[in-house]
Amino acid sequence: MKKLINAVEAVEEQMVQGLVKSTPKLAKLDDHLVVVRADKKEGKVALISGGGSGHEPAHAGYVGEGMLDGAVCGAVFTSPAPDPILEAIKAVATDKGVLCVVKNYTGDIMNFEMAIDMAKDEDIKADYVVVNDDVAVKDSLYTTGRRGVAGTVLVHKIAGALAEQGASLEEVKEVAEKVIANVRTMGMAIAPCTVPAAGKPGFELADNEMEIGIGIHGEPGTSREALKPVDEIAKELLDKIVADIDYVGKEVVVLVNGMGGTPLMELYIINNYVHDYLAEKGIKIYDTMVGNYMTSIEMSGFSITLLRLDDEMKKLYDAKADTPALKR
Amino acid sequence: MIDNAKLVEQIKAIATRIEAEKDFLTQLDNEIADGDHGINLARGFNAAVDKLPTVEGKDFGTILKTTGMTLVSTVGGSAGPLYGTAFMKAGVALKDKTEIDAADFVKAVEAAIGGIQMRGKAVEGEKTMLDALIPAHKAMAAAVEAGDDLKTALEKAIKAAHEGIEFTKTIKATKGRASYIGDRSIGHQDPGATSITYVMEAIHSTL
Incomplete structure (x- = not known):
């Protein structure tokens, strides 16, 4: 460690x-x-x-x-x-x-x-x-x-x-x-994290492997798959999210969240695809957040969150916030 | 019969055993969940041992309640409330007693199971500590009923608990963090069922 x-x-x-x-x-x-x-x-x-x-x-x-x-x-x-x-x-x-x-x-x-x-x-x-x-x-x-x-x-x-x-x-x-x-999320990882007191990673992945359906505690995900281009990974996650509740014709907040060890460069690449995907599905983006908001120590991976908005939630989302990690 | 001095010795024996198995329990937890069971439990039982001088000579209820509260405060996670509630409920069952017999012991374990179920809302067969503890209690109750002494009854309970651990390998978790990996939890033994069996073995080692 x-x-x-x-x-x-x-x-x-x-x-x-x-x-x-x-x-x-x-x-x-x-x-x-x-x-x-x-x-x-x-x-x-x-x-x-x-x-x-x-x-x-x-x-x-x-x-x-x-x-x-x-x-x-x-x-x-x-x-x-x-x-x-x-x-x-x-x-x-x-x-x-x-x-x-x-x-x-x-x-x-x-x-x-x-x-x-x-x-x-x-x-x-x-x-x-x-x-x-x-x-x-x-x-x-x-x-x-x-x-x-x-x-x-x-x-x-x-x-x-x-x-x-x-x-x-x-x-x-x-x-x-x-x-x-109204909020749904799904995540994945390409590298695990190490709990300091445990001293060892929560799971191990080969260079060509990833865990889909990962949580935020370094625990294994729901399935292990071969690594593929990130657009395809993002599509897999988004497909599950939009199948869960109906977002079509609705406005959403997009949160592309890093798990702690993912470069912003990669999160932006993911966000680029998320916008294209949602446009194609007829889901309107009200606002986008990209960054490390809910991490899993140094895990390399990301999650995508979509919040389906109504007028009340929109107003409250736009209201002032002054915290170390989120300001509006 | 076991007296309150023996109970203090048993809590120390549990802490020693959990400390010794800390890495193994953590490894089991790592395979299906978040890998902190051994670390958290060792921290809690060591803290409980540190509290013992304040209750030595007191009745079973006081000693067990103090141990349970210390576990709730220091273990954290889900094991803290579960183990803590188990000890506290056992304490309620043995209130004001300074020595207990085998039947009292069985009653205390039954109360502990009730507390765990109330707090964790789990039943047998969900890949939790209950899959070791409930069969152990049944075996122990039957043995005491048939006239076995506590040591012999506990031996039968431990055997049933080990069978319970083996059983947890064959089922998928539907409670706790291991439930998130669904079918992938099959094949792994439950860390909680394992640690509660160590607790019983530690108690047995003092008899």
Whole structure:
């Protein structure tokens, strides 16, 4: 393992410290890997997200005006325990309540549920939504269901904008669920990532191989295939996304997301094709985001996210955001 | 009968065993999920051992509850709430006791299973720790019913747990992170079923 770190045990702490030092607008809670806005804003629903670390800039990089009020950072790829989540809820809670944006992983849901139960015992109004945008995973009543991946960033953006305007907890939850119902993502990788504490990559790929349907935790994907030109790979991912919900004639936000180890050059090549593909399908592009928004440490790969918009989501998407990782 | 001093010894034995198997458990997890099971569990049980001096001499309920809360706080992921809830529920079942017999032990395991199912919403056959723990509990309960002592009953439970681990190789995961790879999880043994079996073996080693 070759990484620019000091000690495996210090990775998460030093990462959070470094992020907070990068802007006076963020602060870290003492004794917890929780990032909050330096100036707490009252009179609004507080939005929290979190999960394992290793997805930077998610989620702490999205703390700030128009998006999150707090982010809980677990160990790399490991859900934080209920205690730091509870501390985050307590730190940002207002009388309008707290909404947690949780990605659909067994561990995240269990830990957030436990923390929310504890918060309710302390008379804090708290609720949560579960993001499950990954079409690579078959959705079924009998499985854990789809993973939450890059589409989560758009939930932060749009629900965050409505929360900033002073909407109620019920209204913010409703719009978050609307984004979740309209956002789909699929990803792939050509090279794995190494969890610092594990010291070895999560899987191995030969030079001519790729994993399709990858998540954001270095776990294997749904299938292994021979590498092919990236337009064909992007087509494979897009075909699955547009087969899942009807985008035709609709306006969408496109998010071409890098997994952490993918050059922007390659992401732009992918975006070039995505635009051609959507034009041919009669899907109108409202806006495009290209970059590393939801990463998997240094994994080489990408995901494509399409959010189907309506007028309300458009307005909220356009609203002001001022966070380290996303400004509008 | 086992007393509260023995329980403290057993928690230490579990931590030692999990630490020893840390890399193997992580490797199993890597094959089908995100490769952190051994690392997280070792961190949690070591933290639980660090907490033991504060509860030594207390009743089973207090010791198990403290261990469970420490696991929830330090393991993270899904193993934290699952293992933590298991120990906490076992603690509720053994509240105020300073020594227990084989029947109490069986009751505590039953409570632990209930806690795991409540938290994880899984049933048998989904490639989880329950595929080792539920058959182990059944074997243990039958043995105790038939008059076996705890050590013998636990031996039968461990045998059933190993059969459970073998069974997890033949099925695909429908719960937890391994469920994302679908049929590709077949052929791999479940890390959670494996670690819970080590927990039982560690307890057995102290008897």
